[in-house]
Amino acid sequence: MDNIFVTNLDSIVRIVVIVPVIYVLVILYIRVIGKRSTSQMNNFDWIVTVAMGSLVASTIILKDVAIVDGALGILLLMVLQYLLTKVMLYSATIRKIVKSTPQLLLYEGEFLPDNMKRERILESEILASIRESGLKNKNQVYAVILETDASFSVIPKENDDEVCFSLADVEGLPSGLKEELKSKGEAA
Template identity: 40%
Template sequence: MIFDSWGGIIRVLALGACAYVALVAALRISGKRTLAKMNAFDLVVTVALGSTLATVLLSKDVALLEGIAGFLVLIVLQYAVAALSVRFGVVEAIAKSEPAALLIDGAIDEAALRRERVTREEVLSAVRSSGIGDLSAVAAVVLETDGTFSVIGRDRAGNRSALPNAPGAAR
């Protein structure tokens, strides 16, 4: 079906504008951290907010205020988990993963690759994407908590103790 009725289109436009304003207001009040995709938990909240918005816009079974309540529940829970993570290490350990060094001083850590379910080719791709052509020029490749790779060249290595699971790393 391509067209049902003008009433459906007007409903989507009106609800879309109202839901958008409500979501933006809630996000502005809750702060930048709400949509910071710093880890898997943050990504889930972001996707859930988008799904909730889509449901409010397209489902006649969900009222605008129910959708706004959904936004608020997700944002309040994300805020609470983030705040508790800052204060309590056990909450942080449950909600967030730790970064993992996959390559240190040009040598790939095969055990870390298996533990993190990352292939050697993915590490090599990250190194190439950073503009480095030789593994000996890499001080480290770190799998960050959000699933991205950080490639640190030897020329920018700085303090090795900041690298996760590196010898002498701060824990």
């Protein structure tokens, strides 16, 4: 059986040299490519982050992976993510393929079971998000939305009759509301 607690001096020196170099390179890449790489994550951001973590770990631990190979792999992942986000700005089709849309889970104090089932969200999770927002019960809520980064947005009811235009890009709206939001947006 190999030594699982003790390693040789070469491995220790290799790790001590590689970790700071990769660390500095990742910081440099993020500064050049942008904050998106470290923001709250939607699905494709998460995939890039996990893959990048794997590349960092492989470069540090595996003797077969040269520092240049690991650094190039990390850079390519971040450049691809950057390019994809640029393409998404101009292509609704690519945006639709890559990025999920927000989903309405509760509307005017009422749960939307079909939307919740589609997103595999429990009532208790929605109630927790309502509590986190400082509200006492679901009847104080205009809408709860599952955002693209898997966080919940809770919009409290207000005393005015304004339509909540921030729901314009949300899926699963009650019939007629999407058209009302669209017409209010065009009137503004």
